[in-house]
Amino acid sequence: MKRIFANRAAAGAMIVALAATLAACHPVKRSEPLVGPMTLTDPALERGRLLFDRHCYKCHLEGEGGLAPPFNDKPLPKFLMRLQTRVGLGAMPAFSEDQLSDAELDDLLNYIVYLRHHYPKDRNPQAKGG
Amino acid sequence: MSAMRSAAVAAAAAIFTLSGCYNVRPSSGGGEKASATLPRKVDPADVAVPAGYRIEAVATGFTFPTGVAFDASGIPHVVEAGYSYGEVFTTPRLVRVNKDGTTTEVARGSNNGPWTGVAYANGAFYVAEGGQMQGGRILRITPDGKIAPILENLPGQGDHHTNGPAIGPDGAIYFGQGTATNSAVVGEDNLKFGWLKRFPKFHDIPCRDVTLAGVNYETKDVPLAPDLPRTPTGAFVPFGTTTQPGQVIKGQIPCSGAIMKVAPGGGAPELVAWGFRNPFGLAFAPDGQLYATDNGYDDRGSRPVWGTPDVLWRVTPGAWYGWPDYSEGKPINQEFYKVPMKGIPQLVLAKPPGKPPQPVASLGVHSSSNGIDFSRSASFGHVGQAFIAEFGDQAPETGKSLHPVGFRVIRVDVKSGRIEDFVVNRSDKSGPASKIGSAGIERPVGLRFDPSGNALYIVDFGIMLMDKMGPKPQQRTGVLWRVARGGAS
Numbered sequence: 317m318k319r320i321f322a323n324r325a326a327a328g329a330m331i332v333a334l335a336a337t338l339a340a341c342h343p344v345k346r347s348e349p350l351v352g353p354m355t356l357t358d359p360a361l362e363r364g365r366l367l368f369d370r371h372c373y374k375c376h377l378e379g380e381g382g383l384a385p386p387f388n389d390k391p392l393p394k395f396l397m398r399l400q401t402r403v404g405l406g407a408m409p410a411f412s413e414d415q416l417s418d419a420e421l422d423d424l425l426n427y428i429v430y431l432r433h434h435y436p437k438d439r440n441p442q443a444k445g446g
Numbered sequence: 447m448s449a450m451r452s453a454a455v456a457a458a459a460a461i462f463t464l465s466g467c468y469n470v471r472p473s474s475g476g477g478e479k480a481s482a483t484l485p486r487k488v489d490p491a492d493v494a495v496p497a498g499y500r501i502e503a504v505a506t507g508f509t510f511p512t513g514v515a516f517d518a519s520g521i522p523h524v525v526e527a528g529y530s531y532g533e534v535f536t537t538p539r540l541v542r543v544n545k546d547g548t549t550t551e552v553a554r555g556s557n558n559g560p561w562t563g564v565a566y567a568n569g570a571f572y573v574a575e576g577g578q579m580q581g582g583r584i585l586r587i588t589p590d591g592k593i594a595p596i597l598e599n600l601p602g603q604g605d606h607h608t609n610g611p612a613i614g615p616d617g618a619i620y621f622g623q624g625t626a627t628n629s630a631v632v633g634e635d636n637l638k639f640g641w642l643k644r645f646p647k648f649h650d651i652p653c654r655d656v657t658l659a660g661v662n663y664e665t666k667d668v669p670l671a672p673d674l675p676r677t678p679t680g681a682f683v684p685f686g687t688t689t690q691p692g693q694v695i696k697g698q699i700p701c702s703g704a705i706m707k708v709a710p711g712g713g714a715p716e717l718v719a720w721g722f723r724n725p726f727g728l729a730f731a732p733d734g735q736l737y738a739t740d741n742g743y744d745d746r747g748s749r750p751v752w753g754t755p756d757v758l759w760r761v762t763p764g765a766w767y768g769w770p771d772y773s774e775g776k777p778i779n780q781e782f783y784k785v786p787m788k789g790i791p792q793l794v795l796a797k798p799p800g801k802p803p804q805p806v807a808s809l810g811v812h813s814s815s816n817g818i819d820f821s822r823s824a825s826f827g828h829v830g831q832a833f834i835a836e837f838g839d840q841a842p843e844t845g846k847s848l849h850p851v852g853f854r855v856i857r858v859d860v861k862s863g864r865i866e867d868f869v870v871n872r873s874d875k876s877g878p879a880s881k882i883g884s885a886g887i888e889r890p891v892g893l894r895f896d897p898s899g900n901a902l903y904i905v906d907f908g909i910m911l912m913d914k915m916g917p918k919p920q921q922r923t924g925v926l927w928r929v930a931r932g933g934a935s
Binding site for chain 1: 753808812873
């Protein structure tokens, strides 16, 4: 009985993870004309934004997707994004520590999480006119 | 099952799904739509600009417009290309845009488009004629419509054309010359473009001597060589010609993939910088520094390259910018630029002729970042920042794209490299209006601030659908937009 429950829990976890990820395969725009300017006061986030523009923007744009998938609406935790960045699974290339130090990757991931939440709380960024 | 194990399973599933997206999902570029509703609907309410700005449509109904310039009275004039990818030939024209939105033809060119841009100086318009049939030219057009070439025989018969122009602080006419091919090797993709059948001996020309590594690429099933199952071809040589290690290709001017300049009265072209792929947009910043947009490699032809962005360059006279072996300052023979499920590109040069600079900004892969200008007006804002028109992807022809790329106007802080959207369609989805079902922007290709600096005019090429057979540009769908300070539009 305990084993059945464990298997169901594993399947459930996988379904939830897949559903969360697959359902997220829908771009969410974060551009200034739609959601307003992003004003950063934290120097670490500003560093992360510039690293993002240098390394990530070309394929993901502002997290809305382009050549590569979007990630603004993916509830991926930082440790998973870190793993993806370092290992480079799928079409995405791996970024070595020579290309992106651990400290830089911390700044970058913090910025990506910030970007994900960058829209006015009283506005739905996906709504027309938003 | 422990919580840790559940998390690991969830993580593995998430990573599998995320990483598998690109290879298993079909392309969904901005032009990949079966048909468009014509006539095109245009409504500024469907376009978003930052708070404090407003956008309006100045004129509509252009056929393949590419550039805008203002005469001595500040009246906007638009060039219509007269040629579009998809092998659609029309008539290149320079038209004046009247206050009521109607247009008056000033001059019409010959069957040698595309006219890719226009600038005004010294009482005349200067137009870059792409040269699809007879080679590129720089034309001087007086306001009464008289056309006189000041430079001819530029290598513009290939994939990319003669671009620009921009008037330099020295008074010279600066222009870009795109390459004949994607990555220096003529192949079946050039046959699809149309020019290889017209000019079977045409190929790229380096500006300086280059020494080849002797790498040849094979193209399959080309009608030009029906007796050969595979046709090997090297870099900087005609289709079907192989190269040897150590072979030197003599440089000459004019050349491919370069920025050159010519005196306003004509004369021999002078090399400014080389090693570009398609330097479409040229502009001088308020401090007199020249910048150029450059379209990155495509995933097409016998030497495809993947994942290379369009870039914004700060142009240093005499420098080599890396084509055909580098992208954004990095050699392309690395995992970063490997086409998924295919091989890593080999370098075709035995030794790079220089160390390529780093770009100011790496823009969207396949965004077709083209026209550029700089804000000079404190009242408009963002003084010294670059505004860039992004035509948008041409997937699937240029390679797969999971989502539309481009189809907007961006601004770039050239000091920090920060990229920010400036004009986008008002929608939860990215892409041209025809894709998302709105009456907003389609394919911004050119832009220029008016002489006061208080309004940004944006040239929207119009609708261009894409499928596996190639581009399907729609005539009479071009629009001239205007962005200025003001309330919500």
